[in-house]
Amino acid sequence: MRLFDTHCHFDFDIFQDDFDSQLKSAHEQGVSRFVIPSIGSSNWAKMHQMATDHTDIYYALGMHPYFLDQQSIDELPTLKELLNQRGNQCVAVGECGLDSMVEVDMTLQEKVFIEQVRFATSCQLPLILHCRKTHNRMLQILKQEKFQYGGILHGFSGSYQQAMQFIELGFFIGVGGVITYPRANKTRQAIVRLPIEKLVLETDSPDMPLNGYQGKPNHPKMIGEILSSLASLKGMSKQTIAEIVWKNSNSAFGICE
Ligand SMILES: [Zn+2]
Structure with a gap:
């Protein structure tokens, strides 16, 4: 399974003392x-x-x-x-x-x-x-500027309607650790309804620790756990979702697979 962390601050000092082993531990998790x-x-x-x-x-x-x-x-x-x-x-x-x-x-x-x-x-x-x-002001600016190269709305938390307005402008929705929290009900319900073809995964490391890891720095190796939450919300297998979001992530950034 190939996983893509579309948003991590891997350059921050907290990862720099032993960066090679930090990178390796992410690789080991796919x-x-x-x-x-x-x-x-x-x-x-x-x-x-x-x-x-x-x-x-x-x-x-x-x-x-x-x-x-x-x-x-x-x-x-x-x-x-x-x-x-x-x-x-x-x-x-x-x-x-x-x-x-x-x-x-x-x-x-x-x-x-x-x-x-x-x-x-x-x-x-x-x-x-x-x-x-x-959300509203950013949408207004993107429309005024007639922006047409898409990208990612990072760290999404909000309603289905808000996400769909960005999707209509060509954006993917960055799904992170927030969906691992049962109390994030509004965001989780929005994700259930959003098209899987428009979602990508991200950790926002070292921020946004997952449920169960509060107080600890987040790490790109945690993408697999966000994937698990997404799979259970969507009622799809991890394998299937991983393939789709891998494609989405590369396509969002124009990277060859
Ligand atoms: Zn960030």
Whole structure:
């Protein structure tokens, strides 16, 4: 079974002391492809290096809304330049989006998000979207910008209708550890109804620990457990789901199988 973690912060310090053994433990659980999204200029060079060292590591370049400050505007030209010079393993722009739960000025968030949507359009790249209580505004911006290269709505939690609005714009839905919690009833019911052809798996490591692992850092090797939860919600075999989401993940990022 081949598994794809479409969203893990595998470049964070917590994994770096013994990165090779961290990677090996993911491989041992069948996780054979990874996409690492950027959080900002601090990790752009690092992930390029990681992808150079490991052919199964792909990455995205972008600015996470949580980490923006006034300097971020000045860094946009560098981001654009790096995207223009990207190699094959840079497969998306992100993670980017809007987050109404953090104390970062919303005007700044929107400005930086809109620029990244435009960069993705000019590079014909998909987007990795971060969205917290901002679904309607993000949909509005994507429509205004006539964005057409799809991508992933990462860390989905919400209603069926919200997910379908992104699917209609060409996005896949990133399913993570939230579905392992029985109390996440709304999200679980949404996932039951969403088309399996539009779902991908992600851990968001080291964040979003699974049910039963609270307080511990999450790890890409946990993808198999998210797969198990998805299989039981969908009433399908793990094998069947694994094959479909593998295809979906590669297709979301334009990676050859
Ligand atoms: Zn993330």
